[in-house]
Amino acid sequence: MLTHEAQRQRERILELLEHEGGVTEESVRRVHKETGVPEADIWGTGMFYTLINKPGRRVRICDGLTCQMAGADQLSADLEAKGLPCERVSCLAQCDRAPATLDEDLELVTYHGKETGVTPDDPGLPMNLGGPVDESYSSFARAKELGAEAVIEILKESGLQGRGGAGFPAHFKWSSVLAQAEAERYVICNADEGEPGTFKDREILLRQPTKMLEGLAIAAQAIGAKDIYIYIRGEFTNERRSLEKAIEIAKEKIAPIKIHVALGHGAYICGEETALIEALEGKRGMPRLKPPYPTEKGFRNKPTLMHNVETACCIPAIVDRGGEWFKKLGKTEAGSKLYCISGHVNRPGVYELPLGASLDELVDAAGGYEGNPQAFSPGGASSGFLPMTYRDLPLDYKNLADAGSMLGSAGVVVLNDSVDMAEAVKWQLIFFERESCGQCAPCRIGTRYLRRQVDQYVQLGDTAPLTYAEDVAWEMEEGSICGLGMVAAKPLESAQKHFPDAFKVR
Ligand SMILES: Cc1cc2nc3c(=O)[nH]c(=O)nc-3n(C[C@H](O)[C@H](O)[C@H](O)COP(=O)(O)O)c2cc1C
Ligand code: SF4
Numbered sequence: 131m132l133t134h135e136a137q138r139q140r141e142r143i144l145e146l147l148e149h150e151g152g153v154t155e156e157s158v159r160r161v162h163k164e165t166g167v168p169e170a171d172i173w174g175t176g177m178f179y180t181l182i183n184k185p186g187r188r189v190r191i192c193d194g195l196t197c198q199m200a201g202a203d204q205l206s207a208d209l210e211a212k213g214l215p216c217e218r219v220s221c222l223a224q225c226d227r228a229p230a231t232l233d234e235d236l237e238l239v240t241y242h243g244k245e246t247g248v249t250p251d252d253p254g255l256p257m258n259l260g261g262p263v264d265e266s267y268s269s270f271a272r273a274k275e276l277g278a279e280a281v282i283e284i285l286k287e288s289g290l291q292g293r294g295g296a297g298f299p300a301h302f303k304w305s306s307v308l309a310q311a312e313a314e315r316y317v318i319c320n321a322d323e324g325e326p327g328t329f330k331d332r333e334i335l336l337r338q339p340t341k342m343l344e345g346l347a348i349a350a351q352a353i354g355a356k357d358i359y360i361y362i363r364g365e366f367t368n369e370r371r372s373l374e375k376a377i378e379i380a381k382e383k384i385a386p387i388k389i390h391v392a393l394g395h396g397a398y399i400c401g402e403e404t405a406l407i408e409a410l411e412g413k414r415g416m417p418r419l420k421p422p423y424p425t426e427k428g429f430r431n432k433p434t435l436m437h438n439v440e441t442a443c444c445i446p447a448i449v450d451r452g453g454e455w456f457k458k459l460g461k462t463e464a465g466s467k468l469y470c471i472s473g474h475v476n477r478p479g480v481y482e483l484p485l486g487a488s489l490d491e492l493v494d495a496a497g498g499y500e501g502n503p504q505a506f507s508p509g510g511a512s513s514g515f516l517p518m519t520y521r522d523l524p525l526d527y528k529n530l531a532d533a534g535s536m537l538g539s540a541g542v543v544v545l546n547d548s549v550d551m552a553e554a555v556k557w558q559l560i561f562f563e564r565e566s567c568g569q570c571a572p573c574r575i576g577t578r579y580l581r582r583q584v585d586q587y588v589q590l591g592d593t594a595p596l597t598y599a600e601d602v603a604w605e606m607e608e609g610s611i612c613g614l615g616m617v618a619a620k621p622l623e624s625a626q627k628h629f630p631d632a633f634k635v636r
Contacts, residue, residue: 141410143412144412146165148181152182167412174414175413175414178415187235188216189209189217190216190232191205191219192220194561195225195511197225197228199549220326221326225470225472226329226470228243235367244476245477248337249481249495256447256456256466256482263340267347267383272449273351276449285304286301290444291464293444293540295510295538297527307353310425315354316357316359316433317346317435318407318410318435319360320361321361321363322406325510325512327472327507327509327511328470328510328540329470330440330539330540331440334440336369337372338443343442345437349442349445353435357387359429360389361406362391362394363394365396370393373391395409399567404612406436411429462485462524462528463486473544475497476498477497485526486524488525489521489522489525489544490521490522499544504629505629508540509538509542512614513535514620520533525542534624552587553588555584555621556585562614566618572609573609576606576619583596607619
Protein backbone atom coordinates (compact mmCIF):
# COMPACT_ATOMS: atom_id res chain seq x y z
CA MET A 131 0.00 0.00 0.00
CA LEU A 132 1.47 3.36 -1.03
CA THR A 133 1.60 6.24 1.44
CA HIS A 134 -0.67 9.21 0.72
CA GLU A 135 2.27 11.26 -0.62
CA ALA A 136 3.65 8.41 -2.76
CA GLN A 137 0.20 7.91 -4.28
CA ARG A 138 -0.10 11.62 -5.18
CA GLN A 139 3.35 11.52 -6.82
CA ARG A 140 2.44 8.46 -8.79
CA GLU A 141 -0.71 10.18 -10.07
CA ARG A 142 1.53 12.77 -11.76
CA ILE A 143 3.71 10.52 -13.89
CA LEU A 144 1.61 10.38 -17.07
CA GLU A 145 1.13 14.14 -17.17
CA LEU A 146 4.85 14.66 -16.61
CA LEU A 147 5.71 12.23 -19.42
CA GLU A 148 3.32 14.10 -21.68
CA HIS A 149 5.11 17.41 -20.90
CA GLU A 150 8.39 15.67 -21.62
CA GLY A 151 7.09 14.77 -25.10
CA GLY A 152 6.90 11.02 -24.53
CA VAL A 153 8.80 8.06 -23.15
CA THR A 154 12.58 8.25 -23.59
CA GLU A 155 15.44 7.20 -21.30
CA GLU A 156 16.01 10.83 -20.31
CA SER A 157 12.35 11.70 -19.75
CA VAL A 158 11.82 8.61 -17.60
CA ARG A 159 14.91 9.50 -15.53
CA ARG A 160 13.64 13.04 -14.95
CA VAL A 161 10.14 11.89 -14.00
CA HIS A 162 11.69 9.37 -11.58
CA LYS A 163 13.76 12.14 -9.96
CA GLU A 164 10.71 14.34 -9.53
CA THR A 165 8.27 11.70 -8.25
CA GLY A 166 10.37 8.93 -6.73
CA VAL A 167 8.47 6.30 -8.75
CA PRO A 168 10.90 3.59 -9.97
CA GLU A 169 12.16 4.11 -13.55
CA ALA A 170 11.05 0.68 -14.78
CA ASP A 171 7.59 1.34 -13.45
CA ILE A 172 7.37 4.71 -15.21
CA TRP A 173 8.63 3.16 -18.44
CA GLY A 174 6.16 0.27 -18.28
CA THR A 175 3.25 2.56 -17.52
CA GLY A 176 4.08 5.14 -20.19
CA MET A 177 4.46 2.51 -22.91
CA PHE A 178 0.81 1.54 -22.44
CA TYR A 179 -0.44 4.85 -23.85
CA THR A 180 -0.26 5.67 -27.56
CA LEU A 181 0.02 9.44 -27.10
CA ILE A 182 3.20 9.11 -25.07
CA ASN A 183 4.79 5.77 -25.95
CA LYS A 184 6.43 7.07 -29.13
CA PRO A 185 8.07 10.48 -28.93
CA GLY A 186 7.92 12.60 -32.07
CA ARG A 187 5.22 14.41 -33.98
CA ARG A 188 3.14 12.90 -36.76
CA VAL A 189 -0.21 13.12 -38.48
CA ARG A 190 -2.83 10.73 -37.10
CA ILE A 191 -5.42 9.19 -39.42
CA CYS A 192 -8.41 7.34 -38.04
CA ASP A 193 -8.85 3.64 -38.78
CA GLY A 194 -12.49 3.44 -37.61
CA LEU A 195 -15.28 1.90 -39.67
CA THR A 196 -16.71 5.18 -41.01
CA CYS A 197 -13.28 6.57 -41.83
CA GLN A 198 -12.32 3.38 -43.65
CA MET A 199 -15.52 3.60 -45.71
CA ALA A 200 -14.64 7.23 -46.50
CA GLY A 201 -11.19 6.38 -47.87
CA ALA A 202 -8.78 6.59 -44.91
CA ASP A 203 -6.31 4.22 -46.62
CA GLN A 204 -6.12 6.42 -49.72
CA LEU A 205 -5.71 9.58 -47.65
CA SER A 206 -2.93 7.95 -45.66
CA ALA A 207 -1.14 6.90 -48.87
CA ASP A 208 -1.53 10.42 -50.35
CA LEU A 209 -0.09 12.11 -47.26
CA GLU A 210 2.81 9.65 -47.00
CA ALA A 211 3.56 10.32 -50.68
CA LYS A 212 3.83 14.03 -49.81
CA GLY A 213 6.42 13.17 -47.16
CA LEU A 214 4.15 13.55 -44.10
CA PRO A 215 4.76 10.76 -41.58
CA CYS A 216 1.35 9.27 -40.69
CA GLU A 217 0.18 6.97 -37.94
CA ARG A 218 -3.04 4.97 -38.25
CA VAL A 219 -4.97 5.22 -35.00
CA SER A 220 -8.20 3.95 -33.47
CA CYS A 221 -11.37 6.00 -33.52
CA LEU A 222 -10.84 9.77 -33.15
CA ALA A 223 -14.54 10.47 -32.41
CA GLN A 224 -14.91 12.52 -35.60
CA CYS A 225 -16.90 9.99 -37.69
CA ASP A 226 -19.08 12.77 -39.14
CA ARG A 227 -15.92 14.28 -40.67
CA ALA A 228 -14.53 11.03 -42.06
CA PRO A 229 -11.77 10.35 -42.87
CA ALA A 230 -10.77 12.04 -39.60
CA THR A 231 -7.25 13.38 -39.30
CA LEU A 232 -5.29 15.17 -36.60
CA ASP A 233 -2.20 17.17 -37.41
CA GLU A 234 1.07 16.97 -35.46
CA ASP A 235 -0.38 19.22 -32.72
CA LEU A 236 -3.52 17.10 -32.34
CA GLU A 237 -5.58 19.77 -34.09
CA LEU A 238 -8.38 18.48 -36.31
CA VAL A 239 -7.83 18.71 -40.05
CA THR A 240 -10.79 18.31 -42.41
CA TYR A 241 -9.55 17.16 -45.79
CA HIS A 242 -12.95 16.51 -47.24
CA GLY A 243 -16.28 15.70 -45.79
CA LYS A 244 -19.97 16.26 -45.84
CA GLU A 245 -22.20 18.87 -44.31
CA THR A 246 -22.75 17.88 -40.67
CA GLY A 247 -25.60 18.68 -38.31
CA VAL A 248 -27.09 18.76 -34.83
CA THR A 249 -30.73 19.16 -33.78
CA PRO A 250 -31.74 22.83 -34.12
CA ASP A 251 -32.56 24.92 -31.06
CA ASP A 252 -35.59 23.54 -29.20
CA PRO A 253 -36.06 24.68 -25.58
CA GLY A 254 -38.15 21.55 -24.93
CA LEU A 255 -35.04 19.36 -25.17
CA PRO A 256 -33.01 18.62 -22.01
CA MET A 257 -29.61 18.90 -23.71
CA ASN A 258 -30.54 21.11 -26.65
CA LEU A 259 -27.14 21.18 -28.38
CA GLY A 260 -28.26 23.85 -30.83
CA GLY A 261 -29.64 26.15 -28.12
CA PRO A 262 -28.24 29.02 -26.04
CA VAL A 263 -25.88 28.47 -23.10
CA ASP A 264 -27.33 29.18 -19.64
CA GLU A 265 -24.61 30.09 -17.16
CA SER A 266 -26.93 30.98 -14.26
CA TYR A 267 -26.42 27.67 -12.40
CA SER A 268 -30.02 28.02 -11.24
CA SER A 269 -30.62 24.23 -11.32
CA PHE A 270 -27.63 23.76 -9.01
CA ALA A 271 -29.13 26.35 -6.62
CA ARG A 272 -32.48 24.57 -6.77
CA ALA A 273 -30.88 21.17 -6.11
CA LYS A 274 -29.14 22.62 -3.06
CA GLU A 275 -32.46 23.87 -1.73
CA LEU A 276 -34.16 20.53 -2.34
CA GLY A 277 -31.46 18.48 -0.63
CA ALA A 278 -29.86 15.15 -1.56
CA GLU A 279 -32.79 12.84 -0.85
CA ALA A 280 -35.28 14.86 -2.89
CA VAL A 281 -32.86 15.17 -5.82
CA ILE A 282 -32.23 11.42 -5.87
CA GLU A 283 -35.99 10.84 -5.75
CA ILE A 284 -36.45 13.08 -8.83
CA LEU A 285 -33.67 11.20 -10.57
CA LYS A 286 -35.37 7.91 -9.77
CA GLU A 287 -38.67 9.21 -11.12
CA SER A 288 -36.95 10.36 -14.32
CA GLY A 289 -35.81 6.84 -15.18
CA LEU A 290 -32.45 8.23 -16.36
CA GLN A 291 -30.13 5.40 -17.40
CA GLY A 292 -26.40 6.00 -17.69
CA ARG A 293 -25.56 7.06 -21.23
CA GLY A 294 -22.02 5.65 -21.22
CA GLY A 295 -23.15 2.31 -22.62
CA ALA A 296 -24.41 0.01 -19.91
CA GLY A 297 -27.67 1.89 -19.30
CA PHE A 298 -27.50 1.40 -15.53
CA PRO A 299 -30.13 3.48 -13.62
CA ALA A 300 -28.35 6.62 -12.41
CA HIS A 301 -30.14 6.94 -9.07
CA PHE A 302 -28.86 3.54 -7.90
CA LYS A 303 -25.27 4.71 -8.10
CA TRP A 304 -25.99 7.99 -6.29
CA SER A 305 -27.78 6.14 -3.45
CA SER A 306 -24.99 3.57 -3.24
CA VAL A 307 -22.27 6.23 -2.80
CA LEU A 308 -24.42 8.12 -0.31
CA ALA A 309 -24.83 4.95 1.75
CA GLN A 310 -21.05 4.44 2.22
CA ALA A 311 -19.57 5.16 5.64
CA GLU A 312 -16.44 6.74 4.12
CA ALA A 313 -16.76 10.56 3.98
CA GLU A 314 -14.11 11.14 1.28
CA ARG A 315 -15.97 10.70 -2.02
CA TYR A 316 -15.41 11.63 -5.65
CA VAL A 317 -17.37 12.42 -8.77
CA ILE A 318 -15.71 11.49 -12.05
CA CYS A 319 -16.92 12.48 -15.48
CA ASN A 320 -16.04 10.00 -18.22
CA ALA A 321 -15.19 12.08 -21.31
CA ASP A 322 -12.92 9.48 -22.88
CA GLU A 323 -15.24 8.90 -25.84
CA GLY A 324 -13.61 6.68 -28.47
CA GLU A 325 -15.86 3.87 -29.68
CA PRO A 326 -16.03 3.79 -33.50
CA GLY A 327 -19.21 5.57 -34.56
CA THR A 328 -19.49 7.69 -31.41
CA PHE A 329 -18.99 11.45 -31.12
CA LYS A 330 -21.90 12.76 -29.03
CA ASP A 331 -19.91 13.70 -25.91
CA ARG A 332 -17.65 15.75 -28.16
CA GLU A 333 -20.63 17.92 -29.16
CA ILE A 334 -21.68 18.44 -25.53
CA LEU A 335 -18.13 19.48 -24.63
CA LEU A 336 -18.10 21.93 -27.54
CA ARG A 337 -21.64 23.30 -27.30
CA GLN A 338 -23.07 22.73 -23.80
CA PRO A 339 -20.17 22.08 -21.39
CA THR A 340 -21.89 24.24 -18.78
CA LYS A 341 -24.89 21.90 -18.59
CA MET A 342 -22.54 18.98 -18.05
CA LEU A 343 -20.60 20.85 -15.33
CA GLU A 344 -23.82 21.85 -13.61
CA GLY A 345 -24.99 18.23 -13.68
CA LEU A 346 -21.72 17.09 -12.14
CA ALA A 347 -21.96 19.78 -9.46
CA ILE A 348 -25.49 18.69 -8.58
CA ALA A 349 -24.19 15.12 -8.27
CA ALA A 350 -21.23 16.18 -6.09
CA GLN A 351 -23.50 18.23 -3.85
CA ALA A 352 -25.92 15.33 -3.44
CA ILE A 353 -23.37 12.64 -2.62
CA GLY A 354 -21.12 14.89 -0.52
CA ALA A 355 -18.07 14.98 -2.82
CA LYS A 356 -15.70 17.93 -2.71
CA ASP A 357 -13.85 17.14 -5.92
CA ILE A 358 -14.96 16.49 -9.47
CA TYR A 359 -12.48 14.91 -11.92
CA ILE A 360 -13.11 15.17 -15.65
CA TYR A 361 -11.15 12.61 -17.65
CA ILE A 362 -11.13 13.92 -21.21
CA ARG A 363 -9.46 12.14 -24.09
CA GLY A 364 -6.13 13.67 -25.02
CA GLU A 365 -7.03 14.04 -28.70
CA PHE A 366 -9.94 16.39 -27.83
CA THR A 367 -8.04 19.64 -28.30
CA ASN A 368 -10.91 22.01 -29.18
CA GLU A 369 -13.19 20.29 -26.72
CA ARG A 370 -10.68 20.86 -23.92
CA ARG A 371 -10.49 24.56 -24.75
CA SER A 372 -14.26 24.84 -24.64
CA LEU A 373 -14.40 22.90 -21.37
CA GLU A 374 -11.72 25.02 -19.71
CA LYS A 375 -13.58 28.22 -20.61
CA ALA A 376 -16.75 26.86 -19.04
CA ILE A 377 -14.82 25.79 -15.93
CA GLU A 378 -13.62 29.39 -15.40
CA ILE A 379 -17.24 30.41 -14.83
CA ALA A 380 -18.24 27.24 -13.00
CA LYS A 381 -15.47 27.63 -10.40
CA GLU A 382 -17.13 30.55 -8.63
CA LYS A 383 -20.64 29.25 -9.02
CA ILE A 384 -20.04 25.85 -7.42
CA ALA A 385 -17.33 26.68 -4.85
CA PRO A 386 -16.15 25.10 -2.58
CA ILE A 387 -16.57 22.07 -4.91
CA LYS A 388 -13.43 21.87 -7.07
CA ILE A 389 -13.08 20.73 -10.68
CA HIS A 390 -9.94 18.96 -11.93
CA VAL A 391 -9.25 18.11 -15.55
CA ALA A 392 -7.17 15.04 -16.38
CA LEU A 393 -6.09 14.22 -19.91
CA GLY A 394 -6.32 10.79 -21.46
CA HIS A 395 -3.19 9.58 -23.23
CA GLY A 396 -4.59 7.55 -26.08
CA ALA A 397 -6.05 4.25 -24.85
CA TYR A 398 -9.68 3.41 -25.64
CA ILE A 399 -9.86 0.96 -22.74
CA CYS A 400 -9.57 3.87 -20.29
CA GLY A 401 -13.24 4.58 -21.08
CA GLU A 402 -14.02 1.49 -18.99
CA GLU A 403 -14.66 2.93 -15.54
CA THR A 404 -12.11 0.99 -13.51
CA ALA A 405 -9.42 1.33 -16.20
CA LEU A 406 -10.09 5.08 -16.13
CA ILE A 407 -9.54 5.09 -12.37
CA GLU A 408 -6.28 3.17 -12.81
CA ALA A 409 -5.14 5.77 -15.36
CA LEU A 410 -6.06 8.63 -13.01
CA GLU A 411 -3.96 6.91 -10.35
CA GLY A 412 -0.96 6.92 -12.71
CA LYS A 413 -1.08 3.27 -13.72
CA ARG A 414 -1.64 1.25 -16.88
CA GLY A 415 -5.31 1.47 -17.84
CA MET A 416 -6.22 -2.11 -17.09
CA PRO A 417 -9.77 -2.83 -15.86
CA ARG A 418 -10.17 -4.07 -12.29
CA LEU A 419 -12.13 -7.13 -11.27
CA LYS A 420 -15.58 -6.15 -9.98
CA PRO A 421 -16.87 -6.20 -7.26
CA PRO A 422 -15.96 -4.01 -5.48
CA TYR A 423 -17.65 -1.43 -7.71
CA PRO A 424 -16.39 2.15 -7.90
CA THR A 425 -19.38 3.31 -5.83
CA GLU A 426 -17.79 1.38 -2.92
CA LYS A 427 -14.06 1.50 -3.73
CA GLY A 428 -13.18 3.71 -6.64
CA PHE A 429 -10.67 6.51 -7.11
CA ARG A 430 -8.04 6.38 -4.32
CA ASN A 431 -10.06 3.46 -2.99
CA LYS A 432 -12.86 5.84 -1.99
CA PRO A 433 -16.55 5.78 -2.99
CA THR A 434 -16.78 7.22 -6.49
CA LEU A 435 -19.70 8.22 -8.68
CA MET A 436 -18.76 8.05 -12.33
CA HIS A 437 -20.97 9.31 -15.11
CA ASN A 438 -20.76 9.74 -18.82
CA VAL A 439 -20.79 13.30 -20.22
CA GLU A 440 -24.33 12.90 -21.60
CA THR A 441 -25.73 11.50 -18.34
CA ALA A 442 -24.41 14.55 -16.48
CA CYS A 443 -25.77 16.89 -19.15
CA CYS A 444 -29.35 15.60 -18.63
CA ILE A 445 -29.37 16.32 -14.89
CA PRO A 446 -29.99 20.12 -14.72
CA ALA A 447 -33.17 19.88 -16.82
CA ILE A 448 -34.40 16.93 -14.75
CA VAL A 449 -33.95 18.92 -11.51
CA ASP A 450 -35.67 21.93 -13.08
CA ARG A 451 -38.59 20.32 -14.81
CA GLY A 452 -39.08 17.12 -12.85
CA GLY A 453 -38.58 13.39 -13.29
CA GLU A 454 -41.99 12.75 -14.82
CA TRP A 455 -41.36 15.35 -17.54
CA PHE A 456 -38.06 13.73 -18.53
CA LYS A 457 -39.46 10.23 -18.50
CA LYS A 458 -42.29 11.16 -20.86
CA LEU A 459 -39.86 12.54 -23.45
CA GLY A 460 -38.92 8.99 -24.40
CA LYS A 461 -40.77 6.86 -26.89
CA THR A 462 -40.08 3.38 -25.49
CA GLU A 463 -37.71 4.19 -22.60
CA ALA A 464 -37.17 7.28 -20.47
CA GLY A 465 -35.89 10.58 -21.78
CA SER A 466 -34.31 11.97 -24.88
CA LYS A 467 -31.09 10.56 -26.31
CA LEU A 468 -28.20 11.88 -28.33
CA TYR A 469 -27.83 9.60 -31.33
CA CYS A 470 -24.67 9.87 -33.44
CA ILE A 471 -25.13 8.99 -37.08
CA SER A 472 -22.44 8.58 -39.69
CA GLY A 473 -21.54 6.49 -42.73
CA HIS A 474 -23.84 6.45 -45.73
CA VAL A 475 -26.25 9.23 -44.81
CA ASN A 476 -26.44 12.73 -46.25
CA ARG A 477 -25.93 14.83 -43.12
CA PRO A 478 -24.04 12.94 -40.42
CA GLY A 479 -24.16 14.43 -36.94
CA VAL A 480 -25.63 14.27 -33.45
CA TYR A 481 -29.40 14.37 -33.11
CA GLU A 482 -31.38 14.55 -29.86
CA LEU A 483 -34.47 12.36 -30.31
CA PRO A 484 -36.90 10.53 -28.05
CA LEU A 485 -35.23 7.40 -26.69
CA GLY A 486 -36.59 4.61 -28.84
CA ALA A 487 -36.50 6.42 -32.19
CA SER A 488 -35.97 4.07 -35.13
CA LEU A 489 -33.13 4.05 -37.64
CA ASP A 490 -35.42 5.49 -40.31
CA GLU A 491 -36.43 8.36 -37.99
CA LEU A 492 -32.81 9.08 -37.17
CA VAL A 493 -31.75 9.01 -40.80
CA ASP A 494 -34.64 11.35 -41.63
CA ALA A 495 -33.10 13.87 -39.22
CA ALA A 496 -29.76 13.27 -40.96
CA GLY A 497 -31.02 14.16 -44.43
CA GLY A 498 -31.73 10.63 -45.73
CA TYR A 499 -29.73 7.61 -46.84
CA GLU A 500 -26.85 7.81 -49.28
CA GLY A 501 -27.18 4.99 -51.78
CA ASN A 502 -28.94 1.71 -51.06
CA PRO A 503 -28.53 0.81 -47.35
CA GLN A 504 -27.74 -2.84 -46.54
CA ALA A 505 -26.73 -2.77 -42.85
CA PHE A 506 -26.22 -0.62 -39.78
CA SER A 507 -24.25 -0.81 -36.60
CA PRO A 508 -26.57 0.60 -33.91
CA GLY A 509 -24.30 1.30 -30.96
CA GLY A 510 -20.62 1.40 -31.74
CA ALA A 511 -18.31 -1.45 -32.73
CA SER A 512 -19.46 -3.52 -29.74
CA SER A 513 -23.01 -3.72 -31.08
CA GLY A 514 -22.17 -5.65 -34.25
CA PHE A 515 -24.27 -5.28 -37.41
CA LEU A 516 -27.99 -5.52 -38.14
CA PRO A 517 -29.69 -5.82 -41.54
CA MET A 518 -32.21 -3.27 -42.82
CA THR A 519 -35.13 -5.47 -41.75
CA TYR A 520 -34.49 -3.86 -38.35
CA ARG A 521 -34.88 -0.30 -39.65
CA ASP A 522 -38.12 0.22 -37.64
CA LEU A 523 -36.83 -1.29 -34.40
CA PRO A 524 -36.78 1.21 -31.50
CA LEU A 525 -33.14 2.07 -30.85
CA ASP A 526 -33.27 1.64 -27.08
CA TYR A 527 -31.57 -0.51 -24.44
CA LYS A 528 -34.13 -3.33 -24.26
CA ASN A 529 -35.17 -3.74 -27.89
CA LEU A 530 -31.60 -3.81 -29.14
CA ALA A 531 -30.55 -6.28 -26.44
CA ASP A 532 -33.48 -8.52 -27.42
CA ALA A 533 -32.25 -8.33 -31.02
CA GLY A 534 -28.83 -9.62 -29.89
CA SER A 535 -27.23 -6.18 -30.21
CA MET A 536 -26.95 -3.17 -27.90
CA LEU A 537 -27.60 0.57 -27.79
CA GLY A 538 -24.18 1.08 -26.18
CA SER A 539 -22.95 4.55 -26.98
CA ALA A 540 -25.65 5.11 -29.68
CA GLY A 541 -22.99 5.51 -32.34
CA VAL A 542 -25.05 4.50 -35.36
CA VAL A 543 -23.20 3.78 -38.62
CA VAL A 544 -25.04 3.08 -41.89
CA LEU A 545 -23.41 0.90 -44.56
CA ASN A 546 -24.77 0.90 -48.10
CA ASP A 547 -24.42 -1.94 -50.58
CA SER A 548 -21.05 -0.71 -51.84
CA VAL A 549 -19.44 -2.15 -48.68
CA ASP A 550 -18.13 -5.72 -48.41
CA MET A 551 -19.50 -6.87 -45.02
CA ALA A 552 -16.50 -9.15 -44.40
CA GLU A 553 -14.22 -6.15 -44.89
CA ALA A 554 -16.39 -4.10 -42.49
CA VAL A 555 -16.03 -6.87 -39.90
CA LYS A 556 -12.26 -6.81 -40.36
CA TRP A 557 -12.12 -3.05 -39.66
CA GLN A 558 -14.05 -3.49 -36.40
CA LEU A 559 -11.82 -6.41 -35.36
CA ILE A 560 -8.70 -4.34 -35.99
CA PHE A 561 -10.07 -1.85 -33.47
CA PHE A 562 -10.58 -4.45 -30.73
CA GLU A 563 -7.24 -6.13 -31.37
CA ARG A 564 -5.41 -2.83 -31.07
CA GLU A 565 -7.34 -1.65 -28.02
CA SER A 566 -7.32 -4.83 -25.91
CA CYS A 567 -5.31 -4.01 -22.79
CA GLY A 568 -3.80 -7.51 -22.96
CA GLN A 569 -4.56 -8.39 -19.36
CA CYS A 570 -6.61 -11.54 -20.02
CA ALA A 571 -5.62 -14.26 -22.45
CA PRO A 572 -9.01 -14.90 -24.11
CA CYS A 573 -9.24 -11.24 -25.12
CA ARG A 574 -5.57 -10.67 -25.92
CA ILE A 575 -5.22 -13.81 -28.04
CA GLY A 576 -8.83 -14.00 -29.26
CA THR A 577 -8.94 -10.48 -30.73
CA ARG A 578 -5.69 -11.16 -32.62
CA TYR A 579 -6.86 -14.59 -33.79
CA LEU A 580 -10.23 -13.39 -35.10
CA ARG A 581 -8.75 -10.42 -36.94
CA ARG A 582 -6.14 -12.65 -38.57
CA GLN A 583 -8.66 -15.28 -39.63
CA VAL A 584 -11.05 -12.73 -41.16
CA ASP A 585 -8.10 -11.10 -42.87
CA GLN A 586 -7.18 -14.44 -44.43
CA TYR A 587 -10.76 -15.02 -45.52
CA VAL A 588 -10.93 -11.58 -47.18
CA GLN A 589 -7.63 -12.18 -48.95
CA LEU A 590 -8.15 -15.81 -50.04
CA GLY A 591 -11.93 -16.14 -50.23
CA ASP A 592 -11.60 -19.51 -48.44
CA THR A 593 -13.86 -20.20 -45.42
CA ALA A 594 -11.41 -22.61 -43.71
CA PRO A 595 -9.79 -19.86 -41.57
CA LEU A 596 -13.20 -19.20 -39.96
CA THR A 597 -13.71 -22.80 -38.75
CA TYR A 598 -12.98 -22.16 -35.07
CA ALA A 599 -14.23 -18.57 -34.88
CA GLU A 600 -17.37 -19.51 -32.95
CA ASP A 601 -15.42 -21.41 -30.28
CA VAL A 602 -12.96 -18.58 -29.84
CA ALA A 603 -15.83 -16.09 -29.57
CA TRP A 604 -17.36 -18.20 -26.80
CA GLU A 605 -14.04 -18.29 -24.88
CA MET A 606 -13.78 -14.52 -25.17
CA GLU A 607 -17.30 -13.89 -23.97
CA GLU A 608 -16.95 -16.23 -21.00
CA GLY A 609 -13.36 -15.62 -19.99
CA SER A 610 -12.80 -11.87 -20.28
CA ILE A 611 -12.60 -9.50 -17.35
CA CYS A 612 -14.28 -6.53 -18.98
CA GLY A 613 -16.82 -5.60 -21.63
CA LEU A 614 -14.25 -5.17 -24.39
CA GLY A 615 -13.30 -8.84 -24.55
CA MET A 616 -16.88 -9.94 -23.94
CA VAL A 617 -18.21 -8.23 -27.06
CA ALA A 618 -15.20 -8.07 -29.37
CA ALA A 619 -16.42 -11.00 -31.48
CA LYS A 620 -19.85 -9.38 -31.98
CA PRO A 621 -19.11 -7.79 -35.37
CA LEU A 622 -18.13 -11.19 -36.81
CA GLU A 623 -20.88 -13.20 -35.10
CA SER A 624 -23.64 -10.78 -36.11
CA ALA A 625 -22.41 -10.41 -39.69
CA GLN A 626 -22.18 -14.18 -40.14
CA LYS A 627 -25.72 -14.51 -38.82
CA HIS A 628 -27.36 -11.70 -40.79
CA PHE A 629 -25.18 -11.61 -43.94
CA PRO A 630 -24.24 -15.27 -44.57
CA ASP A 631 -23.60 -14.59 -48.26
CA ALA A 632 -20.70 -12.34 -47.33
CA PHE A 633 -18.90 -15.33 -45.78
CA LYS A 634 -19.18 -17.95 -48.53
CA VAL A 635 -16.31 -19.34 -50.58
CA ARG A 636 -15.41 -16.63 -53.10
C1 LIG B 1 -14.39 -1.12 -23.15
C2 LIG B 1 -15.28 -0.08 -22.55
C3 LIG B 1 -15.17 1.25 -22.95
C4 LIG B 1 -15.99 2.22 -22.40
N1 LIG B 1 -15.87 3.51 -22.83
C5 LIG B 1 -16.65 4.47 -22.27
C6 LIG B 1 -16.51 5.83 -22.68
O1 LIG B 1 -15.71 6.18 -23.54
N2 LIG B 1 -17.30 6.74 -22.07
C7 LIG B 1 -18.21 6.40 -21.10
O2 LIG B 1 -18.87 7.27 -20.54
N3 LIG B 1 -18.36 5.13 -20.71
C8 LIG B 1 -17.60 4.16 -21.27
N4 LIG B 1 -17.74 2.87 -20.84
C9 LIG B 1 -18.70 2.59 -19.76
C10 LIG B 1 -18.08 2.89 -18.39
O3 LIG B 1 -17.41 1.73 -17.93
C11 LIG B 1 -19.13 3.29 -17.33
O4 LIG B 1 -20.15 2.33 -17.34
C12 LIG B 1 -19.74 4.66 -17.57
O5 LIG B 1 -18.77 5.66 -17.67
C13 LIG B 1 -20.67 5.01 -16.41
O6 LIG B 1 -21.35 6.20 -16.68
P1 LIG B 1 -22.93 6.22 -16.89
O7 LIG B 1 -23.53 5.54 -15.70
O8 LIG B 1 -23.28 7.65 -16.94
O9 LIG B 1 -23.22 5.48 -18.14
C14 LIG B 1 -16.95 1.87 -21.40
C15 LIG B 1 -17.05 0.53 -21.01
C16 LIG B 1 -16.24 -0.44 -21.58
C17 LIG B 1 -16.40 -1.86 -21.14
S1 SF4 C 1 -11.22 -8.19 -21.61
FE1 SF4 C 1 -9.54 -7.38 -22.88
S2 SF4 C 1 -9.57 -5.18 -22.51
FE2 SF4 C 1 -10.79 -6.13 -20.89
S3 SF4 C 1 -9.37 -6.49 -19.19
FE3 SF4 C 1 -9.31 -8.34 -20.42
S4 SF4 C 1 -7.63 -8.02 -21.90
FE4 SF4 C 1 -8.14 -6.04 -21.03
